[in-house]
Amino acid sequence: MKKLSSIILVLAMASFILAITPGCDSGGGTTPTPQDTTDNNDTTTTGTVEAGFKIGVADEFDLVLDKNLSYATWDASDSSMYISIGGEDVTRPENEQKALIELNCGPVPNKAGTYNASNNNATIGLQTGSGIKEQQFASDGLSCTIKIEEWGGPGGRAKGTFNAKVKDIQNSFDVKNGYFDVEIRD
Numbered sequence: 001m002k003k004l005s006s007i008i009l010v011l012a013m014a015s016f017i018l019a020i021t022p023g024c025d026s027g028g029g030t031t032p033t034p035q036d037t038t039d040n041n042d043t044t045t046t047g048t049v050e051a052g053f054k055i056g057v058a059d060e061f062d063l064v065l066d067k068n069l070s071y072a073t074w075d076a077s078d079s080s081m082y083i084s085i086g087g088e089d090v091t092r093p094e095n096e097q098k099a100l101i102e103l104n105c106g107p108v109p110n111k112a113g114t115y116n117a118s119n120n121n122a123t124i125g126l127q128t129g130s131g132i133k134e135q136q137f138a139s140d141g142l143s144c145t146i147k148i149e150e151w152g153g154p155g156g157r158a159k160g161t162f163n164a165k166v167k168d169i170q171n172s173f174d175v176k177n178g179y180f181d182v183e184i185r186d
Contacts, residue, residue, distance in 0.1 A: 051085045053101070053126075053178035055137075055166070061099050061128070063087035069100065070182045072151075072158035080106025081115070081148070083158060085180050095133040101126050101178070103146050103162055112151045112160075117144040124164045124175065137166035137173065154186045 051070070052062040069086025083103040090097060105115040105122040115122045122144040126137040144164035151158055162178035 051180040054176045056173045061089045072182050072184045074110045081108050095131045096129045098130050099128045112148045114147045122146050137168050139164045156184050158184050
């Protein structure tokens with residue numbers, strides 16, 4: 001009986017303490033302010049337009065680049081230059097924003113210059129949109145010019161322009177006024 005009395009006394013004290021302690025819904029306490037955990041220092045995009053092009057008559061892209069997809073390299077083993085340009089044009093509808101451009105040429109020297117399809121095997125691969133709006137194009141092998149205006153070496157910048165004739169499964173299009181400014185990687 002003594003044990004039962006002790007248990008009843010402990011339960012009564014616990015009930016009393018809970019009754020006088022304000023809880024979450026007591027109305028007298030304050031609700032904690034939610035903390036903003038948004039990362040405003042996202043470094044995967046550049047935040048500024050650093051590449052673009054016009055395809056066809058009036059379809060223009062001005063791209064904010066994804067740093068993971070946008071870079072240039074030069075391969076000494078075969079003297080080839082590769083430039084990847086990936087980003088989004090946020091002024092376009094969501095499923096039409098993305099663009100990925102791959103510029104290749106070689107053999108070429110490890111420096112600025114003008115490279116074309118006939119002398120330097122210059123080519124372009126291009127993908128625009130996403131989902132049902134995705135389109136893929138490749139240069140026709142005859143008409144592609146890549147002009148490297150600045151080639152700063154590893155850690156520097158590759159800046160330049162490009163123009164080409166590309167085709168999809170059925171049609172040919174002109175890519176005009178292409179431009180880029182990307183980091184050069186080893």
